[in-house]
Amino acid sequence: MKNTFQAPKGTRDFMPEAMAVRRYIEETWRRVSVRHGFLEVDGPTFESLELYKVKSGDEIVSQLFSFRDRGDRDLALRPEFTPTLARMVAAQAQGLPRPIKWFSIPRCYRAEQPQKGRLREFVQWNVDFLADPSPRCEQECLMLCIETLREFGLQAGDFRIGWNNRDWLTQALTSTFVAPERVGDAYFILDRLAKLDAAGRRELYAQRQCPPQEQSQFDLFAVAISSEPAAQDALAQIMDAWPQEVRDGIKAFESRLADIGLGEYCRFDLSVVRGLAYYTGFVFEVLDAKSHNRAMAGGGRYDRLIETFGGPGMPAIGFGMGDVVLEIVLRERGVLPRQLLSAPDVFVLSALPDEQPVQQVLMALRRSTWDSANQRIAQAGLHAVASYKATRNIGKLLPEAVASGAKVAVILAPEEQARRVAKIKNLVTRSEREVPLDATTLAAQVRAELQSC
RNA sequence: GUGGGUUUAGCUCAGUUGGCAGAGCACGAGGUUGUGGUCCUCGGGGUCGCGGGUUCGAGUCCCGUAAUCCACCCCA
Numbered sequence: 001m002k003n004t005f006q007a008p009k010g011t012r013d014f015m016p017e018a019m020a021v022r023r024y025i026e027e028t029w030r031r032v033s034v035r036h037g038f039l040e041v042d043g044p045t046f047e048s049l050e051l052y053k054v055k056s057g058d059e060i061v062s063q064l065f066s067f068r069d070r071g072d073r074d075l076a077l078r079p080e081f082t083p084t085l086a087r088m089v090a091a092q093a094q095g096l097p098r099p100i101k102w103f104s105i106p107r108c109y110r111a112e113q114p115q116k117g118r119l120r121e122f123v124q125w126n127v128d129f130l131a132d133p134s135p136r137c138e139q140e141c142l143m144l145c146i147e148t149l150r151e152f153g154l155q156a157g158d159f160r161i162g163w164n165n166r167d168w169l170t171q172a173l174t175s176t177f178v179a180p181e182r183v184g185d186a187y188f189i190l191d192r193l194a195k196l197d198a199a200g201r202r203e204l205y206a207q208r209q210c211p212p213q214e215q216s217q218f219d220l221f222a223v224a225i226s227s228e229p230a231a232q233d234a235l236a237q238i239m240d241a242w243p244q245e246v247r248d249g250i251k252a253f254e255s256r257l258a259d260i261g262l263g264e265y266c267r268f269d270l271s272v273v274r275g276l277a278y279y280t281g282f283v284f285e286v287l288d289a290k291s292h293n294r295a296m297a298g299g300g301r302y303d304r305l306i307e308t309f310g311g312p313g314m315p316a317i318g319f320g321m322g323d324v325v326l327e328i329v330l331r332e333r334g335v336l337p338r339q340l341l342s343a344p345d346v347f348v349l350s351a352l353p354d355e356q357p358v359q360q361v362l363m364a365l366r367r368s369t370w371d372s373a374n375q376r377i378a379q380a381g382l383h384a385v386a387s388y389k390a391t392r393n394i395g396k397l398l399p400e401a402v403a404s405g406a407k408v409a410v411i412l413a414p415e416e417q418a419r420r421v422a423k424i425k426n427l428v429t430r431s432e433r434e435v436p437l438d439a440t441t442l443a444a445q446v447r448a449e450l451q452s453c
Numbered sequence: 454g455u456g457g458g459u460u461u462a463g464c465u466c467a468g469u470u471g472g473c474a475g476a477g478c479a480c481g482a483g484g485u486u487g488u489g490g491u492c493c494u495c496g497g498g499g500u501c502g503c504g505g506g507u508u509c510g511a512g513u514c515c516c517g518u519a520a521u522c523c524a525c526c527c528c529a
Contacts, residue, residue: 006502006520052529060529062454080529108529113454116523124529276529294528320529351486392486399490413487423488430489 010112010120020340022123025152025323026105029125032148033103036140038127041102043084049074051083054308055278065109065120077109081126082302082318083309089130090311099132101140117294117325127299128318130306137317138282138301139256145286145297145319146265152326153335159296162269163284166300168249169273172242177217185210187273193222194271225271235270278302282317288329296329297321343405346446347427348386349397351413358386361410361422364439365446382446402427407453408446412437424449 007013014022030040049066066076078084081104089100104126114120127144129137142161149159170183178186185208192204201222205215217238224234239247250268257263266284274283283300299319306314330336346365350358362384371378385404387397394411401409411423411432421434424445435445 009520055529063527063529082529110529112527113525114521115525118528274529275527278529298529349488353486390482393483394487395485395489398488402489409488411488415487425488427489432488 008120010114012119012121016341021327021336022323024337024340025326026123026125028151029103029105029148029321032144032151033125033127036101036144036147038101038103038144041085041088041104042106043081043088043104044078045107046075046077047084047087049076051087051309052076052079055083055086055305063111065111078106079110080108080320081106081124082128082305082320085126085128085318086305086309086311089314090306090309093306093311093314096131098130099137100128100130102130103127117322117328119324123323125321125323126318127320128316130316131314133303133315135253135256135282137315138253139260139262141299141317141319142257142262142266142284143260145321146262148321149286149296152330154329154333156264158289158329158333159265159286160289161266161284161286162272163253163266163282164269164272165249165253165282166273166279167281168246169270172239172246175243176241177213182214186214189218190221190271190273191275193218194225196222221270225269238270274298274300278305278308280304284319286321288325291332293328293332294325296325339405342383344385345382345406345450346384346408346410347401347404347406348384348410348412349394349401350386350411351392351394352417353392353414357412357417360439361412361442362386364443365410367443382443382450408449410442410446426453428453 012018033040049061049064052060052064060079061076064076064079066074068074084106085102085104089096105123106126107121108124109121111120112118127141129141142163146161166187173183173186174180189204189208189210193201196204198219201215201219205218210218220234220238223230224238225231239250254263254266254268257266269285272283272285274285279300280303281301284298285295286297287295297319299317301315301317303315304313305316306312327336348358348361348365352358365384366381368381369378370376385406387400389397389400391397394413398409407426407428409425409427411425413423416422416434417437420437422437422442423432424435424442425432426449435442
């Protein structure tokens with residue numbers, strides 16, 4: 001390896017095929033977001049370091065790529081988009097039409113140890129619905145999230161969405177067996193319960209100094225969120241003790257989801273609490289249903305975040321979905337389209353000794369025409385390519401034309417050139433016809449041939 | 454930050470107790486200046502991740518280091 005430079009740890013090079021996959025993912029996110037009435041925004045790739053400390057505290061700083069500029073300002077590459085969004089909204093809150101439905105597709109950076117599904121540079125689709133306290137926001141976010149996964153070819157059995165509500169859960173816990181000052185510890189435990197066996201749980205209880213009555217209850221939670229047959233009974237037993245209004249709230253939300261056809265994807269899930277402190281009510285996670293990948297997406301309500309960033313009090317809900325886990329899941333399911341690099345419309349091949357005629361034909365095919373009266377492109381140029389091989393053997397060039405995916409070929413050769421014609425070959429039907437070797441006429445005839453495909 | 458696997462051609466990988474650096478695919482040229490992914494021949498390509506050490510001699514053994522994969526910690 002003569003070149004000793006490598007891409008930095010946790011980053012990716014996007015060669016044409018990989019780039020096409022990334023574009024496909026981003027374009028799908030964008031298309032479905034727009035369809036659901038969200039507007040695209042973006043912000044700076046780096047922000048002042050303080051912006052990230054406000055929300056998350058110093059602990060998080062060690063996972064940031066931070067640096068200092070020549071004016072001694074501390075800056076950091078964005079690890080997520082939400083602080084930027086909160087800053088933008090807080091600054092402009094008075095003048096924005098409401099509700100605010102925004103999405104963004106930023107590249108984000110985290111100085112973590114890379115592993116499966118987690119890199120140091122990634123693309124994360126962010127969706128936020130602000131200035132509306134109604135549960136229709138929850139619904140629309142889930143609707144968009146699910147519709148997007150379906151657009152990628154995933155089906156109900158491929159993923160599941162676990163949801164919870166921190167307000168209700170807190171109410172339920174404190175009215176049953178958790179002292180108010182221990183709610184934080186309870187969340188910490190619930191967040192990890194699904195991954196632990198009995199021994200692991202005892203260790204966790206000791207670490208968080210659980211009183212004995214908590215321990216037996218959490219053991220019951222562990223059964224309820226497991227895949228054991230007893231799970232349903234355990235869940236029913238737990239919820240029987242909960243306040244009536246909490247149980248009614250869960251039922252009502254389930255019924256709302258069922259009304260719009262999302263019932264089969266979503267399930268109330270005790271173990272989904274999300275680590276982040278700023279979530280205030282509804283929270284959810286999208287999990288891969290068939291293997292053990294990391295969460296594909298997650299989010300929730302953060303009604304107090306905008307004021308934290310100096311804006312007015314404003315209800316808000318949002319979620320994020322990263323490209324890394326998503327691509328892994330799409331590959332595992334075999335639903336990534338095979339041909340993502342766009343195939344040319346027309347392939348020009350030439351047996352002429354001079355290459356200039358090829359360039360003339362390419363120019364005519366590729367040129368767009370502008371409609372100045374209507375300020376738009378009247379006719380878009382064709383995607384036209386030619387072979388760069390040295391051979392002038394048509395028999396060798398045709399396979400290249402076919403492999404390119406082009407439906408039509410233009411063949412330039414001495415005999416035809418002498419008669420001032422070129423051949424247009426339909427690569428699908430294999431039929432050929434001769435047309436005048438005038439670049440403009442030729443381009444028109446190629447368009448006509450493409451129409452017939 | 455911790456532990457384990459891996460690193461040889463553009464890609465996927467062989468490489469024997471330490472003895473001349475290999476295959477397939479891909480790429481390029483020709484066989485065949487004129488018609489469909491075939492076939493045949495030839496070719497370009499490598500400091501064997503990087504740096505030390507042992508040895509007459511290291512892709513191979515030892516030490517260090519980087520990247521990568523997997524699992525922890527963490528996870529916005």
